Amino acid sequence: MSKIFVDACLRKPTPYTPVWMMRQAGRYLPEYMEVRKKAGDFLSLCHNPELACEVTIQPLDIVGVDAAILFSDILVIPNEMGMKLEFVKGEGPVFEKPVKTEADVDALLGGEEAADRLTYVYETIKLLKQKLPEDRALIGFTGAPWTLATYMIEGQGTKTYNVCKKMMYSNPELLHKILRKVTDVVKFYMVKQIEAGADVVQIFDSWASAIEPSKYDEFSWKYMVEIAEYIKEKYPETPIIMFPKGVASFIERGLVYGNFDVFGVDWGTPMALAKEKLGDKYVLQGNMEPCRLYSKEKTTQCVEALQNIMQGEGHIFNLGHGILPDVPVENAIHFVKECHRVSAK
Numbered sequence: 088m089s090k091i092f093v094d095a096c097l098r099k100p101t102p103y104t105p106v107w108m109m110r111q112a113g114r115y116l117p118e119y120m121e122v123r124k125k126a127g128d129f130l131s132l133c134h135n136p137e138l139a140c141e142v143t144i145q146p147l148d149i150v151g152v153d154a155a156i157l158f159s160d161i162l163v164i165p166n167e168m169g170m171k172l173e174f175v176k177g178e179g180p181v182f183e184k185p186v187k188t189e190a191d192v193d194a195l196l197g198g199e200e201a202a203d204r205l206t207y208v209y210e211t212i213k214l215l216k217q218k219l220p221e222d223r224a225l226i227g228f229t230g231a232p233w234t235l236a237t238y239m240i241e242g243q244g245t246k247t248y249n250v251c252k253k254m255m256y257s258n259p260e261l262l263h264k265i266l267r268k269v270t271d272v273v274k275f276y277m278v279k280q281i282e283a284g285a286d287v288v289q290i291f292d293s294w295a296s297a298i299e300p301s302k303y304d305e306f307s308w309k310y311m312v313e314i315a316e317y318i319k320e321k322y323p324e325t326p327i328i329m330f331p332k333g334v335a336s337f338i339e340r341g342l343v344y345g346n347f348d349v350f351g352v353d354w355g356t357p358m359a360l361a362k363e364k365l366g367d368k369y370v371l372q373g374n375m376e377p378c379r380l381y382s383k384e385k386t387t388q389c390v391e392a393l394q395n396i397m398q399g400e401g402h403i404f405n406l407g408h409g410i411l412p413d414v415p416v417e418n419a420i421h422f423v424k425e426c427h428r429v430s431a432k
């Protein structure tokens with residue numbers, strides 16, 4: 088049976104434009120909070136394939152999205168490379184010992200050995216393949232090397248990125264050494280997710296906008312493209328979605344290249360600009376401002392405007408970044424219904 092989401096990624100005809108939401112499995116769903124309570128904490132939930140499988144499926148049943156995204160986190164990668172990770176309440180992720188020196192990088196586990204430790208992710212994917220309806224796609228994912236490196240170097244989330252940018256401008260060799268090591272793990276990780284059953288994979292470069300446009304290719308995009316090339320060599324049929332957040336000027340200057348299928352458009356980039364610059368080459372995913380979800384009326388306006396621009400050609404509906412925890416569930420349901428309504432053929 089064909090999956091409408093996979094067809095849309097490959098620009099094949101579909102009866103309507105499919106939709107999913109970044110961070111669709113999460114705290115805005117009371118059913119998610121219940122399972123998380125059962126698991127103990129967030130990382131224990133990621134490590135528990137049965138429960139991770141359950142929360143992955145929740146938004147399909149409750150909200151009606153067309154694709155499931157594996158429930159996990161981008162930070163399980165550095166965690167399995169040997170960096171102790173904790174999710175501190177009210178503060179977010181914290182690494183006990185950030186990477187500061189060449190010796191710190193050398194001490195991390197690399198390549199297939201690190202990727203092999205993410206067994207709970209592959210187990211979750213295998214379970215999901217048994218439980219998901221045949222016509223729904225499963226999206227696997229990773230963080231981009233740059234976004235992962237920001238957490239590894241800063242030790243936590245940051246507003247200024249001053250520690251990793253100090254490294255970028257005063258010791259770029261060390262930053263490249265980190266990016267190289269992470270890239271090599273991610274290549275194996277992506278292929279193993281596909282071998283376990285992921286139908287599509289997305290690379291999240293959530294902190295792309297922290298890099299000045301003239302340096303973005305050198306410190307992030309080229310590594311993402313290298314990962315995509317590696318996946319395509321082994322699994323040319325598996326769609327790849329690239330999501331670099333906050334790169335409108337990079338798009339405007341025509342700097343997006345590489346062998347992948349779908350470009351995720353963040354909410355700060357006008358969809359018409361993305362279509363003009365990239366629409367012939369890549370299917371476009373996005374890009375409603377996530378806060379529009381607080382108003383049903385403003386949601387409908389945006390969905391209609393996106394439909395007017397894209398006309399159901401080479402498009403996948405999504406938010407332009409993750410859904411926030413205090414969005415009413417019924418508004419998320421409204422968003423999905425509206426995407427289906429305006430695009431029905």
Ligand SMILES: Cc1c2[nH]c(c1CCC(=O)O)Cc1[nH]c(c(CCC(=O)O)c1C)Cc1[nH]c(c(CCC(=O)O)c1C)Cc1[nH]c(c(C)c1CCC(=O)O)C2
Binds near residue numbers: 109110157160
């Ligand atoms: C930067 C980043 C992270 N994680 C992720 C990114 C890239 C995407 C983006 O830009 O939003 C990716 C991610 N994290 C999570 C998913 C699951 C699948 C889905 O999208 O539904 C995905 C795809 C679950 C999660 N990851 C996290 C939660 C919340 C944990 C909880 O309290 O239950 C979930 C559901 C925790 C997390 N994880 C991360 C942070 C900064 C935080 C704390 C902030 C927050 O609480 O939102 C790192």
